[in-house]
Amino acid sequence: MSVSSPAPASPAPAFAADTAAPTQAELLDFVRRAAADAELIASLPLDPEGRTWVRLEGPGGSEAWLIGWPPGTGTGWHDHADSVGAFVTAAGELKENALAARLPTDGWKTLELSEGVDRERRLPTGKGRAFGQHHVHEVLNESADRHAVSVHAYYPPLPQIRRYSRTGPTLRLEQVERPQDWQ
Numbered sequence: 670m671s672v673s674s675p676a677p678a679s680p681a682p683a684f685a686a687d688t689a690a691p692t693q694a695e696l697l698d699f700v701r702r703a704a705a706d707a708e709l710i711a712s713l714p715l716d717p718e719g720r721t722w723v724r725l726e727g728p729g730g731s732e733a734w735l736i737g738w739p740p741g742t743g744t745g746w747h748d749h750a751d752s753v754g755a756f757v758t759a760a761g762e763l764k765e766n767a768l769a770a771r772l773p774t775d776g777w778k779t780l781e782l783s784e785g786v787d788r789e790r791r792l793p794t795g796k797g798r799a800f801g802q803h804h805v806h807e808v809l810n811e812s813a814d815r816h817a818v819s820v821h822a823y824y825p826p827l828p829q830i831r832r833y834s835r836t837g838p839t840l841r842l843e844q845v846e847r848p849q850d851w852q
Contacts, residue, residue: 691729691824693799697755699728700797700820703735704759713737715816725820732826738763738817743809746833746840748772750803752823757797761817765790765798767806772840774803782838805833805840 727733770786810817
């Protein structure tokens with residue numbers, strides 16, 4: 670999958686400056702408001718082959734991103750380590766597959782998952798969700814012919830992303846990425 674980083678988009682919508690760390694609910698409110706900003710969403714250049722993204726200024730020192738998803742693209746299984754987060758679909762529809770189980774944070778390479786931990790959510794335009802630390806999921810644009818666009822926010826700013834492979838009930842830690850790998 671190719672990935673590109675376009676020129677910065679117009680600034681994120683104006684929000685009051687927070688003095689405390691933003692909560693999951695505040696991050697969700699931010700991404701909902703940003704996703705409703707038609708000018709911001711239209712400013713993202715879309716690539717027919719790879720995801721595109723632009724960093725936004727999130728509330729209270731959070732990290733935020735506007736992301737374009739070509740048809741048939743996805744993130745693969747991953748988590749956001751110690752960050753809480755939220756995301757909303759601004760255009761199109763995304764699917765989130767998630768694990769309803771808290772995984773150990775360190776010291777493992779392979780886990781056998783219990784039955785019943787899989788969750789699936791369809792997130793059409795305007796829908797999204799917040800999530801806590803160590804939330805393992807994958808996000809997909811399953812459309813065959815339509816881009817999707819979403820807005821994401823994380824606090825604290827992402828210290829790392831852990832990437833996983835999954836075969837049936839087996840989840841395997843494959844890679845740990847640091848901010849310099851995606852900025």
